[in-house]
Amino acid sequence: GWIIRTVAEDLTEQSCKREIDHLFGLWKKIKRKAGSVRAPTLLQRETSLTRGIIRDLFSDKVDSLLVDSKVLHNEIVQYLKQIEPDLLERVKLYSVETPLFDEYDIEAEIRSLFKPRVELPTGGYLIVQPTEALVSIDVNTGRYTGKKDPESTILKTNLEAAREVARQLRLRDIGGIIVVDFIDMESRGNRDKVLQELRTHLGRDRARTKAFAVSELGLIEMTRQRVRPSLWHSMTAECPTCHGTGRVFRPEVVVRSASWPCGSIPTWRCTWWNRSPTSCVSSRSRQASSWRCATTR
Known part of the structure; x- marks a missing residue:
């Protein structure tokens, strides 16, 4: 039997038949190989990343496909000949000197x-x-x-x-x-x-x-x-500084909290460094003073 997923709802009958013929031929190839080898052995591997992308994303809704590799271009062309030859003319080899991602600002x-x-x-x-x-x-x-x-x-x-x-x-x-x-x-x-x-x-x-x-x-x-x-x-991974909140304390809040261990030392005479990756906070006063505190994590 065949399982037809909802993604195929817009396929034409001809396209669906070509896909069935391709898969049926692949199944017969697997069966022939299974009858001529000894276990354990590899009968079939998952399709390549390139073919998977073409299978899942490339359709008549796409105007054109630019490929900057001759090897991949040839692989795509050969694959489309089997499953969707009507889309062959939309695949183009990109041969301009400027890199493809730079030309179209993909990064x-x-x-x-x-x-x-x-x-x-x-x-x-x-x-x-x-x-x-x-x-x-x-x-x-x-x-x-x-x-x-x-x-x-x-x-x-x-x-x-x-x-x-x-x-x-x-x-x-x-x-x-x-x-x-x-x-x-x-x-x-x-x-x-x-x-x-x-x-x-x-x-x-x-x-x-x-x-x-x-x-x-x-x-x-x-x-x-x-x-x-x-x-x-x-x-991405969670930021170790903000722990996923996307926010860090304002410099004045950091200075105020850092002044707690100083005891009786006037906070306006202290100089502080917050060694977090996001900010470097100096004291609220730039006056020369013999008093100096340093805090460490």
């Missing part, structure tokens, strides 16, 4: 995925904050105020935010419960437009997503299937 895009703030085209921005229970996304107008028609301005910002929210969820591999706080709008019709825009762009996601109606507080609650650990969990 900067990757670094931006670890920042909570996401800029929108018209000046608004998102704040993406993961917590233990859920991920909150706050939408702000920023410098884009639109004094003449604020409702129209807010609608435009919210529509941009809806598109960007769907994109950020995919790029950051965010799963579970997500709550989006869009900018408040008076018109019920405008709120429905934003919800529909969000649902439209979520429809491009391979992971199962569901966005619920706008609440009385103007929030949209949604869920997204956890396909894999999020980018935060897979590529």
Whole structure:
């Protein structure tokens, strides 16, 4: 029998048949090998990372695929000939002298995925904050105020935010419960437009997503299937200084707390060093003095 997953719901009958023929041929090859070797032996290994990416992510929704390696380009072409020859013309070998990631500023895009703030085209921005229970996304107008028609301005910002929210969820591999706080709008019709825009762009996601109606507080609650650990969990660790809070004490607080062991020594005459990785704090007074304290951890 065959198991057809929900990700295949948009495949044409011809594409599905090619995939079945490919897998059936692979199964016959495994059976032949099993009958001619002695155990223990390797009959079949998992597909390569390159083929896995092509299988899972490359479809007719992708305009083009640039590859800067002749070896990988050849592997992709040979694989597509077996499963999806109609996509061959979209695979292009990148041969420009400038490195591919530099040409399209990919490294900067990757670094931006670890920042909570996401800029929108018209000046608004998102704040993406993961917590233990859920991920909150706050939408702000920023410098884009639109004094003449604020409702129209807010609608435009919210529509941009809806598109960007769907994109950020995919790029950051965010799963579970997500709550989006869009900018408040008076018109019920405008709120429905934003919800529909969000649902439209979520429809491009391979992971199962569901966005619920706008609440009385103007929030949209949604869920997204956890396909894999999020980018935060897979590529970062808890900060040893702030212990995951994202906050450190202000310099004046550190100075005040460091003065406790000094007893009767006037705090304004003390000089302190806080040797934490995030700050170096000197005394509140730069006056020359014979009094000097030093604290160690």
